[in-house]
Amino acid sequence: MSGSTRNKFGFTVNRSRLIDYDSSDRLVREYITSREPSFRLCFACGGCTAACTAGHHAPFNLRRMNTLIRRGEIDPLRDEVTRCMLCGKCLLVCPRGVNTRNVVLLAAEAIRKLDRNEL
Amino acid sequence: MSVASKHVVVAGGGVAGMEAAGALAELGHRVTLIEKEQKPGGHLKQWHALFPDRRPADEVRKYLSRRIDNRNIRLFTGVGVDKIRKEGHELCIELSDGSELTADAAIIATGFDLFDAHRKEEYGYGIYDNVITSAELEDMFNTGKITTADGRTPSRIGLIHCVGSRDEKVNNNHCSKVCCVTAVKQAIEVRQKLPGCEVFCFYMDMRMYGPYYEELYRESQEQHNVNYIRGKVSEASVNIDNRLVIKVEDTLAGRPLRMELDMLVLMVGMEMSKAGTRLAEASGLDRGINRFLETGDHHYGNNISHLKGLFYAGTCTAPMNITDTISHARAAVAEAVRYLNTR
């Protein structure tokens, strides 16, 4: 996703800064939502991220991951998603009852499949 | 008065019940107002000042006392309403002391209970000394002393929004509506009374739905330097200096944040009252998924029960502020009078 794109106003924007929703990748979102419908319930409160041990030491943020997946922004997640230790603390906190751990598992699975063109 | 005076029982002597009783009595009806506590006034008895204008709660208390100072009103205190049943055209009201009243119509105004903060264990209420509820902070305003448990003046206070509301973990998915603006109000009051104390509100969404609420929010930033951090606090603990430590994600910065505090205030939400729940169950009244009383129609029948002659007023139907509670009580009276006139 590097490089830039020329828009009709004649100046350039760095593509990686822009969430181009219309050309975004919905496959990962659909893969997760169809298998774990509670994914739709996240209201981005960050409770999971605050509770997460992995996220205190490395750049892993479940709340942000949920949001990026919904927007079809998969690239920033490739490294992150493997950092979850599946401890389940986030599950205890989530006020919306999102099955957070399963969401992380499915996200990792979906990204693997996406990279192998299996989605 | 063109109509013959009728007897109406009002169950619950908080804001809604007092307003409903006063309005009915003014129209010439005989009213029995029943309050389970020793004094009417409901939760308002405890409040120091009201949002959004921070007027003394006493002014509204006085208004309501005047409202029920009417010879058409008979006030029973220290007694609850156990059950309401229909017999012919009349309603039979069973009281907790075993007695029974008959009425031409009745209004339920049993109000709300504040969420019991012990149930949100991760915030340490009842475990750590300096974790208090919004109602207890109001008590401190009443006494004029905002201090930690060991009598020190706090230098940093955190207010946690949505405690017991919008939280599947405690079986409350509803928003309690008034706690965001209560937090803003209390944050300002702390800043005014303790100018050296920093105040942080931890919110998920700022719900400034009423007139002048958004303005109050703005004022809190502009004039009182209140800080807002968007994120749900996941837990509170204490460090070796017995200072509170909270964990939250600053969702706007996108990073986990920890902060030490001298005092943590939990903005407890509204739940259907236990007394109202017992009454509803005994009387076979429908309740919604939020466990408040289910009204006949959410848009145009919001004071109506499925029992003819029985009406609902105030927060027994949903969380609402004082202004809306008073309007809702007046609307319940209008519905009751319409029913009495056409009977």
Ligand code: SF4
């Ligand atoms: S399960 Fe994963 S995301 Fe959840 S708290 Fe544990 S490490 Fe963090």
Ligand code: SF4
């Ligand atoms: S705790 Fe639940 S609702 Fe909050 S950000 Fe995490 S997944 Fe979303």
Ligand code: SF4
């Ligand atoms: S009013 Fe604010 S603090 Fe209260 S439940 Fe609603 S969002 Fe939460």
